[in-house]
Amino acid sequence: MFGFGSDIGIDLGTASVLVFVKGKGIVLQEPSVVAIDKNTNNILAVGEEARRMLGRTPGNIVAIRPLKDGVISDYEVTEKMLRYFIQKTTGKRIFFKPKIIVCVPSGVTEVEKRAVVDATTEAGARTAYLIEEPIAAAIGAGLDISIPNGHMIVDIGGGTCDVAVISLGGIVVSTSIKVAGDKFDEAIIRHMRKRHNIMIGERTAENMKIEIGCAYPRAKEVTMDVRGRNLVSGLPVNIKISSEEILDALEESVSSIADAVHSVLEKTPPELAADISDQGIVMTGGGALLWGLDKLISKRTGIPVYIAEDAISCVAKGTGQALDSIHLLESGANAKRGGRR
Numbered sequence: 001m002f003g004f005g006s007d008i009g010i011d012l013g014t015a016s017v018l019v020f021v022k023g024k025g026i027v028l029q030e031p032s033v034v035a036i037d038k039n040t041n042n043i044l045a046v047g048e049e050a051r052r053m054l055g056r057t058p059g060n061i062v063a064i065r066p067l068k069d070g071v072i073s074d075y076e077v078t079e080k081m082l083r084y085f086i087q088k089t090t091g092k093r094i095f096f097k098p099k100i101i102v103c104v105p106s107g108v109t110e111v112e113k114r115a116v117v118d119a120t121t122e123a124g125a126r127t128a129y130l131i132e133e134p135i136a137a138a139i140g141a142g143l144d145i146s147i148p149n150g151h152m153i154v155d156i157g158g159g160t161c162d163v164a165v166i167s168l169g170g171i172v173v174s175t176s177i178k179v180a181g182d183k184f185d186e187a188i189i190r191h192m193r194k195r196h197n198i199m200i201g202e203r204t205a206e207n208m209k210i211e212i213g214c215a216y217p218r219a220k221e222v223t224m225d226v227r228g229r230n231l232v233s234g235l236p237v238n239i240k241i242s243s244e245e246i247l248d249a250l251e252e253s254v255s256s257i258a259d260a261v262h263s264v265l266e267k268t269p270p271e272l273a274a275d276i277s278d279q280g281i282v283m284t285g286g287g288a289l290l291w292g293l294d295k296l297i298s299k300r301t302g303i304p305v306y307i308a309e310d311a312i313s314c315v316a317k318g319t320g321q322a323l324d325s326i327h328l329l330e331s332g333a334n335a336k337r338g339g340r341r
C-alpha cells in the first residue's frame with residue numbers, strides 16, 4: 001500500500017503492465033490480461049491469475065488482452081485493468097489521488113493518446129501524463145538524453161518495436177512498427193502448422209521463442225520437446241524442434257525490425273549518426289532478449305549494439321524516473337497532460 005498520493009509511473013504494455021511508485025521503485029509487474037464472465041460482464045481475474053486462464057476457459061469466460069499492438073483495443077477493459085492495478089498499488093482508501101505518468105508507443109495517434117489519458121483518469125489519477133516509450137526506455141537504460149548527443153534506442157515489446165534517435169531530451173527521428181514479441185510467437189505458430197501440421201498454443205510458442213528462438217545462427221544448435229495437437233489425427237503429439245527451424249520461422253519478422261533500424265539511420269542527421277556510430281545502438285524491452293537479434297542488427301548496420309541491463313524494466317524505470325521531472329511534463333516537453341485536477 002502506497003496511499004497518500006504517491007506519484008505513479010505505469011508502463012502500459014501489450015504483454016505486461018509494470019507500476020513504479022516514487023520512492024519505492026517497481027512495485028508491480030503482471031501480464032496485461034483480464035478474464036471476464038461474458039454473461040455478466042464481470043471481471044473474474046486480472047494479471048497473472050487471468051493469464052493462467054488463457055486458452056483454458058470454459059464457454060462463458062473469456063481471457064483477453066485489452067491492448068493490442070501496443071495500443072488500447074478494448075477501452076472499457078483497459079480502464080478496468082488500470083483501476084485494478086492502481087488500486088492494488090495505492091490501496092482502496094486513498095486520500096489524495098496520485099499523479100500518474102503512462103508510457104505509450106511513439107506512433108500512437110491523438111485519439112489513442114486521449115483514450116489512455118481518459119482511462120487513467122477514470123481509473124483514479126488526479127492528473128494523467130503521457131511519455132513516449134523511447135524516451136522512457138532511454139532514461140531507464142541510464143542514457144543521458146539531456147545533452148546534445150545522438151542516442152539510438154530500439155525498444156522491442158510485445159506489440160510494438162519503437163526505433164528512435166534522441167538528442168537534447170527529444171525524439172529527432174523515429175518509427176514504430178507493429179512487429180515485436182507477439183508477431184514472433186505468431187510466426188512460430190504458423191511454422192508449426194505449415195511444416196509439421198501441429199497446432200500449438202500462444203504460451204507454447206512464447207516458451208519456444210524464449211528457449212530455442214534466435215534471430216541469428218547459433219554456434220551450437222539447441223532443441224526443445226514441444227507438445228501440440230496433430231491437425232490430421234486430432235490427437236496430442238510430442239515433437240523435437242531445433243533452433244535452426246525457429247531461425248527460419250522468425251526470419252521475416254526480425255528482418256522487418258532490422259529494416260526499421262536501417263530506415264531510421266538513413267533519416268538521421270549526419271552529426272547524430274556519427275554519435276550513434278561511436279556509442280552504439282541500445283536495445284530495450286523483452287523482445288530485445290531474442291537470441292542474436294543484437295548480432296543481426298549489428299551486422300546489418302555495421303554499428304555495435306548493446307542490450308540494456310534489465311531490458312524488460314527499462315521503460316517502467318524510465319517512466320518512474322520521469323516522475324522527478326514532472327514539472328517538465330507539466331510544461332508539455334515530452335508528454336501530454338490530461339484529465340482532471
Ligand SMILES: Nc1ncnc2c1ncn2[C@@H]1O[C@H](COP(=O)(O)OP(=O)(O)OP(=O)(O)O)[C@@H](O)[C@H]1O
Nearest residue numbers: 013014015016157158159160181285286287289290
Ligand atoms: N528471453 C526472452 N527472449 C525472447 N523474447 C522474450 C524474452 N523475455 C521476454 N520476451 C518477450 O518480450 C515481450 C514482452 O516485452 P515487454 O514486457 O517489454 O513488452 P510490453 O512493454 O508489454 O509491450 P509493448 O511495449 O509492445 O506495449 C513478449 O513478447 C515476451 O515473449
